[in-house]
Amino acid sequence: EIVLTQSPATLSLSPGERATLSCRASQSISSYLAWYQQKPGQAPRLLIYDASNRATGIPARFSGSGSGTDFTLTVSSLEPEDFAVYYCQQRSNWLTFGGGTKVEIK
Amino acid sequence: QLQLQESGPGLVKPSETLSLTCTVSHGSISSSNYYWGWIRQTPGKGLEWIGNIDYSGSSYYNPSLRSRVTVSVGTSKNQFSLRLSSVTAADTAVYYCARVSSAYFAINYFDYWGQGTLVTVSS
Numbered sequence: 001e002i003v004l005t006q007s008p009a010t011l012s013l014s015p016g017e018r019a020t021l022s023c024r025a026s027q028s029i030s031s032y033l034a035w036y037q038q039k040p041g042q043a044p045r046l047l048i049y050d051a052s053n054r055a056t057g058i059p060a061r062f063s064g065s066g067s068g069t070d071f072t073l074t075v076s077s078l079e080p081e082d083f084a085v086y087y088c089q090q091r092s093n094w095l096t097f098g099g100g101t102k103v104e105i106k
Numbered sequence: 107q108l109q110l111q112e113s114g115p116g117l118v119k120p121s122e123t124l125s126l127t128c129t130v131s132h133g134s135i136s137s138s139n140y141y142w143g144w145i146r147q148t149p150g151k152g153l154e155w156i157g158n159i160d161y162s163g164s165s166y167y168n169p170s171l172r173s174r175v176t177v178s179v180g181t182s183k184n185q186f187s188l189r190l191s192s193v194t195a196a197d198t199a200v201y202y203c204a205r206v207s208s209a210y211f212a213i214n215y216f217d218y219w220g221q222g223t224l225v226t227v228s229s
Contacts, residue, residue, distance in 0.1 A: 001170075034215040043202055043219035044153070055207075055217065087153060091214050094168065097153035 002026055004088050004098035012106040019075040021101045023088035028068045032092040035064055035073045038100075039084045047086075048073065078103070108133040110203050110220035118197075118227050124190040127180065128203030128220060136161050136183035141206035143216060144177060144188045146199040154199075158212055159186055166212050193227045200224050 003026040013019055023033065031051040036044035046055040048064035051071060061076045075082055083105050088098040114126035128142070135142055143158035157167040157177040167175050176189040190197060201223055204216035 043204075043222055044216075045219075046207065046215055046217050049207065049215050089153070089215060095155035095213060097155070099152050 002029060002090055002093050002096050004090055004096055006086075006088060006098035006101045008101060009099075010102045010104060012104050013078055014106045015078050015080055017078055019073075019078055019082070019103055021073040021086055021103075023066075023071040023073070023098050025069045025071075025090060025092075029090045029092035031067045032090055033064075033066070033071050034089045034091070035062075036087045036089065037082075037084045038087065044087060075103075108205065108218045110205065110218060112201060112203050112220045112223040114223065114225070116224060116226060118193055118225060119229050120194055120227055121192055124188070124193050124197060124225055124227070126188045126201055126203075126223065126225070128186050128188075129182075130184045130186075130205075134184055135179070135186060139209040141166075141212050141214075142186050143204050143206055145202045145204060145216065145219075146197075147202065147222070148196075148199040156188065156190075156201075158206055160212070164212065195227050198225065198227045 005024045007022045033051045035048040038044045047058050052064045063074045065072050085100045085102045087100045109131045111129045118124045141158045141160045144156040147153050159165040159177045165177050174191045179186050203220045205218040207215045207217035
């Protein structure tokens with residue numbers, strides 16, 4: 001099983017700041033990685049697929065990068081609605097998810 | 107816009123079988139080439155993929171759950187179901203149904219999700 005490790009567990013930032021989230025895979029997954037956003041009481045929402053492609057309707061402030069084992073989700077300037085939990089997911093070998101990073105208001 | 111809705115008992119006894127149905131609206135699983143899946147979420151293990159299926163019944167399961175899971179297409183054209191047998195307290199979770207994001211791909215990301223339903227395993 002491919003294990004995805006997300007860091008940090010919690011990120012405390014202010015609106016307008018840049019958020020950088022990390023996801024590391026236990027073995028190479030090429031670019032087969034997605035990022036999701038989840039708010040309390042809601043289902044996850046697909047943000048980025050195949051490491052760097054924004055899903056339909058996702059604002060340009062969200063960007064993804066990386067390949068192999070190290071991936072990054074960047075939110076260029078945090079809006080109030082961006083404070084949430086973010087998960088990565090790989091599809092290289094079955095499907096597994098990371099443990100999540102909570103982006104909270106500082 | 108495609109919508110998915112989970113339904114089923116919110117309480118299941120240990121050793122029994124958990125059964126959930128996902129109803130798809132504003133779209134048809136029978137006329138599409140998409141796969142449809144189940145994912146669950148617990149505070150302890152986070153998000154866990156359970157299994158995917160297409161309208162023909164072609165299915166794929168998480169190896170760690172395969173011995174206890176059956177995903178099937180319902181008699182209604184817009185429903186698919188999950189059965190998880192021999193449940194324990196560790197199966198207590200919010201269960202989501204979702205659509206796999208690219209047509210013809212059995213294993214991929216999920217672009218449309220239901221709102222989730224909490225299933226508690228307790229006597």
